[in-house]
Amino acid sequence: MSLLVAPLAVLWPTAVIVAFADGRRRPAGVAAISMLAAAFGLLVALAVRVAADGPVDVLAGGWPADVGIRLRADALGTSMAVVSVFVVLVALIQDVVSGTSARLLPALMLFLALGLTGLFLTGDVFSFYVFFELSLISSYALSAVGGERRMTGGALIFAVVNLLGSFIFLIAVAALYRATGTLEMAAVAERAAEIDPNTAILIAVSFFIAFGVKLGLFPFHFWLPAIYGSAPTAVTAVLAGAVANIGAYGLLRFGAGLLPREVELASGVLIGLGSASIIYGAVQAIGRRDSREVLAYSAIGHAGYVIVALGLGGPVALAAAVLFTLVNALQKGLLFLAVDLRGPLVSAAFVIGAFSVAGVPPTAGFFGKAALFEAGVDAGSVAAVALLFVGGALTFIYLFQAYQHDFWRPEADGARTVAPVGARLVVAFVALVVLAVGLWPEPLVSLAGDAAQDLLQRGGA
Amino acid sequence: MTLLLAVVVAVLFGTGATLMLKPDLLRVVVGLVLVSNAAAFTVISSGLTRGEPPIEPLPEGRPVADPLTQAMTLTALVIGFAVTALLLALVLRVYATHRSVDLDALSRIEARTEEELEREELEHEEREREETEV
Numbered sequence: 001m002s003l004l005v006a007p008l009a010v011l012w013p014t015a016v017i018v019a020f021a022d023g024r025r026r027p028a029g030v031a032a033i034s035m036l037a038a039a040f041g042l043l044v045a046l047a048v049r050v051a052a053d054g055p056v057d058v059l060a061g062g063w064p065a066d067v068g069i070r071l072r073a074d075a076l077g078t079s080m081a082v083v084s085v086f087v088v089l090v091a092l093i094q095d096v097v098s099g100t101s102a103r104l105l106p107a108l109m110l111f112l113a114l115g116l117t118g119l120f121l122t123g124d125v126f127s128f129y130v131f132f133e134l135s136l137i138s139s140y141a142l143s144a145v146g147g148e149r150r151m152t153g154g155a156l157i158f159a160v161v162n163l164l165g166s167f168i169f170l171i172a173v174a175a176l177y178r179a180t181g182t183l184e185m186a187a188v189a190e191r192a193a194e195i196d197p198n199t200a201i202l203i204a205v206s207f208f209i210a211f212g213v214k215l216g217l218f219p220f221h222f223w224l225p226a227i228y229g230s231a232p233t234a235v236t237a238v239l240a241g242a243v244a245n246i247g248a249y250g251l252l253r254f255g256a257g258l259l260p261r262e263v264e265l266a267s268g269v270l271i272g273l274g275s276a277s278i279i280y281g282a283v284q285a286i287g288r289r290d291s292r293e294v295l296a297y298s299a300i301g302h303a304g305y306v307i308v309a310l311g312l313g314g315p316v317a318l319a320a321a322v323l324f325t326l327v328n329a330l331q332k333g334l335l336f337l338a339v340d341l342r343g344p345l346v347s348a349a350f351v352i353g354a355f356s357v358a359g360v361p362p363t364a365g366f367f368g369k370a371a372l373f374e375a376g377v378d379a380g381s382v383a384a385v386a387l388l389f390v391g392g393a394l395t396f397i398y399l400f401q402a403y404q405h406d407f408w409r410p411e412a413d414g415a416r417t418v419a420p421v422g423a424r425l426v427v428a429f430v431a432l433v434v435l436a437v438g439l440w441p442e443p444l445v446s447l448a449g450d451a452a453q454d455l456l457q458r459g460g461a
Numbered sequence: 462m463t464l465l466l467a468v469v470v471a472v473l474f475g476t477g478a479t480l481m482l483k484p485d486l487l488r489v490v491v492g493l494v495l496v497s498n499a500a501a502f503t504v505i506s507s508g509l510t511r512g513e514p515p516i517e518p519l520p521e522g523r524p525v526a527d528p529l530t531q532a533m534t535l536t537a538l539v540i541g542f543a544v545t546a547l548l549l550a551l552v553l554r555v556y557a558t559h560r561s562v563d564l565d566a567l568s569r570i571e572a573r574t575e576e577e578l579e580r581e582e583l584e585h586e587e588r589e590r591e592e593t594e595v
Contacts (some may be wrong), residue, residue, distance in 0.1 A: 126533055126536075129537075130536060130540070133540045133544075137540075137543060137544060137547060140547060140551075141547060144551055144554070152551060152554050152555045152558060153555060153567055153571065155551060156486065156548070156551050156552070156555060159547070159548060159551065160481065160489055160490075160493060160548070163493055163497075163544055163548075164481070164493070164496060167493075167496050167497055167499070167500040168500075170500040170501075170503070170504065170537055171499075171500050171503045171504075173504075174500070174503045174504040174506075174507040174530075174533075175503070175507065177504075177507050177508075177529075177530070177533075178507035178508075183529075
């Protein structure tokens with residue numbers, strides 16, 4: 001069995017079996033964790049192979065080319081899959097260690113990991129949609145588990161808005177199929193140049209709206225604070241650290257990979273929207289008192305950086321977008337996991353996450369921000385560099401406020417109990433990973449560079 | 462035929478979008494179902510070609526209708542069905558906890574609970590302050 005199919009083959013049956021078990025019991029949780037860890041190991045092995053030998057291709061079911069559905073692992077897809085599944089894995093571990101309250105949570109996490117792995121590793125536009133829906137439906141259900149009163153309303157808004165985005169995506173897929181006559185991404189990229197420009201712009205705008213909603217970009221962000229503010233800790237971490245990657249990946253894959261001319265045409269709009277997102281997110285975050293809301297608006301702001309990099313274009317900016325997305329997933333996952341805990345290790349972990357988001361060495365976030373700066377300098381855009389600087393400074397202010405509010409006020413500490421040691425260890429481990437990536441960023445940087453090269457080659461073909 | 466389908470899709474999508482703007486949650490769900498069907502129709506109409514049925518043995522020399530869009534539409538319909546079930550379950554849960562599916566009423570209830578929570582928090586803080594003073 002190919003290494004490419006193996007993670008899916010591990011996750012699918014486990015998810016189904018665990019769905020029938022009671023996830024609140026420890027054996028089900030442990031089984032889910034171990035199988036998810038196995039899938040993560042396989043993905044890492046796949047990423048190592050992709051980094052060494054280039055993209056891996058598999059045609060499902062041994063069908064001839066053009067008929068079979070193609071799975072394709074390239075640098076962009078595997079790196080996104082590795083980081084996303086890692087965030088899902090640590091969130092699941094933390095949830096199981098601190099005692100799952102929801103029966104279905106482990107199974108839903110597995111289905112989410114399955115959908116994410118599938119959509120990052122598929123080379124077919126329609127199966128992308130299927131995996132996309134699989135992961136999103138799991139995330140809608142996840143956002144509603146736990147049973148707090150005010151949560152269901154937020155979950156419903158989240159589901160309705162994102163479903164509207166999904167259907168717009170489906171309509172765009174149909175239009176793309178009509179215009180190019182194929183669903184295979186490589187073939188679509190080849191034929192995209194021949195699409196009538198008016199049609200191509202419509203298709204590109206539909207994709208942009210669909211993924212903008214997922215990413216929580218500025219004009220499409222309104223669902224995000226409601227759900228990030230109310231969902232359980234592990235679920236919020238997964239939404240911010242794994243599900244949000246779908247939006248960034250989709251914009252890179254469908255924008256820079258399949259419709260590069262339209263992205264170039266819209267670069268002004270992209271940079272404008274991205275800047276608006278960065279400033280709006282940062283200003284709103286400064287005005288919030290609740291740490292979760294601060295982090296939610298911070299997520300909106302950080303979505304803007306990806307769009308600005310996409311708008312700048314070129315190998316340096318695309319590599320920066322990929323690297324920033326990967327690093328951002330890690331640090332946002334860490335912050336959301338840490339924000340509700342108290343006690344030793346947690347505040348240190350939160351500080352590492354906050355420094356990483358602000359871009360202070362030696363954390364992982366430094367390299368994400370540095371790559372963005374490099375992209376701004378490379379494009380010769382003074383405005384982009386100034387924007388990055390202002391955004392970074394504002395990030396520092398709101399995260400320090402949140403830290404001060406949560407960890408320095410003695411009465412806040414006294415009122416809350418110290419979190420179980422297992423949950424704190426998980427958070428400390430993720431913080432160590434963020435530090436380790438910051439100290440040894442070479443693998444991620446080279447994968448991001450490969451991903452950008454791959455996107456540009458396919459777009460240019 | 463293309464024009465007819467375009468009109469059908471437009472009407473479905475428009476009706477769905479209008480319903481989604483209503484405060485009644487059930488209407489929102491119905492609106493989403495209509496939008497999902499508009500998307501399914503779009504997928505169907507992306508393969509509007511005239512030809513023989515695509516069944517083996519294929520007719521020689523004559524064009525064959527595109528079978529792929531049918532398969533895609535079926536998949537999209539199944540996904541839409543699952544999503545509808547999930548949304549209805551969520552609405553049911555909202556009804557079970559709040560005894561209402563009207564968004565205006567829900568936000569009123571939510572505002573009241575928020576207020577209560579804040580008042581409790583303030584009282585709690587005051588009590589703590591008094592205790593420390595004593």
